Amino acid sequence: MTDLAKPAPPAGPRERTLTLIVVCSALFLSLLDSTVVVLALPTVGRDLGTDLTGLQWVVEGYVCAYAALLLTGGYLGDRWGRRRVFLIGMGLFTAGSLLCAAAGSVEVLAAGRAVQGIGAAAVTPQTLALLSQAFPGEGERAKALSTWSAVSGLALVLGPVAGGSFAEAFGWRSVFLLNVPVGLFALAAGRRLPAPLPGPRRPLDRLGHILIVACLASATYGLVEGPRSGWSAPDVAAALVLAAAAALALLTRERRTAHPALRLDFFRIPVFAGATGVMFLMAVALNAAYLVLSLLLQVVEGVSPAESGTRLLPTMTAIVIGAFLAGRAGRRLKPWQLVATGTALAGASLLFIACLTAGHSYAVWWPGAALMGLGMGLVMSPNNGLMIGGVRPEDTGQAxxxxxxxxxxxxxLGIASLGAVLGPSALDGHALTATADLGAGLRNGLILAGVSCLLATTVTVLLTRAGRERPAAPTAPPPEHAGNAPGT
Incomplete structure (x- = not known):
């Protein structure tokens, strides 16, 4: 009997506990893996003899596949059954981790990361849906979501320490082998989860999903390879032209189709447009800053991976503290005020670090990195609330x-853009070494991240604050269009 054959009976206490453990294990795995890999990159570069472009592909292989297929993963969960898609995704993620651990070249490592990204795109949209199914009561669901959030914070804090320590003690391959036992547990236990109720049978916008993949994949290739090969190189120019053409075709189609993969009408709501703009800009800043700080510690200052993890621990802990403070301050301040404060604090801190990178050690700039984390933490929860609160309740899944x-x-884009600002010394085809040019490039990367945060502050004030009173909801599509594939 398949997931979609008939509704499942209400989950009992044991099934609810099992669901919470499995879902939190999958969430912990994906978040831990993102922070672990960043600190292992300099070691990967030295071992595989690759430059910044190769390291970018190690990150982009995962992120591009994840971003391009996340909406598809949500649809497939509704269509095929969320437990089934969850298990398929966990299988792919675990197989990708094994491929990464066995990689003998940066090309194979990037391919393994792409398999991981495909698996994560299948898993992530199912996690909240499985929790909501297992905990239908409002009080129980709130407790389950609190545990889910606590696991997120724990993964962020442990990631740098675990990643640096394992990379130094057992080699960078052990970072990916960490995923295997957790993935196998989630696969074995996930088969015992209660079969969820079927989701809405909304039509699949096949061409829309294909255009999303084509746009993001070609844009990633062009932006990563452009700084090294030259923007006029035939392959780079062709990739960027293809990305622009796919984006134009996607926007044209999504305005006309009755069941679009992207709800462009959401962007007519100022609150939603502002909140998603902040998410985009802060992701640019956070990912660029993490990679720059990792290179600054390990390449420029010569710090070991384990010590790098320890030195970034105040930053990661500050993110968790900021998220806690945002919840307490939300009783006195409006969400847009918290978002504006957090983005401005993060941006100012990054620019402060940028002014200190040349000739200054970690002992001088670590408080700025901690303040950056505090600002990031202030943003996440209230900005997510603004995004979801800007649309109708039945549209929150798609939003x-x-x-x-x-x-x-x-x-x-945050990772891809670093090649353009770090300079030629990072793109010479060899492992990264400490040079004056690299130091200047790292400073430029921090400036890029800081400016992105300050742009997010501007977006918050101009759009989110201006649209704090919810406008009329956009014209609704046919009822079957409203999906419930939660995002990250």
């Missing part, structure tokens, strides 16, 4: 999925 996809696109 969350779109927000998650745009966040991943921001992460992709």
């Amino acid at each position: 969350a999925a779109m927000g998650g996809a745009l966040q991943q696109v921001g992460a992709m």
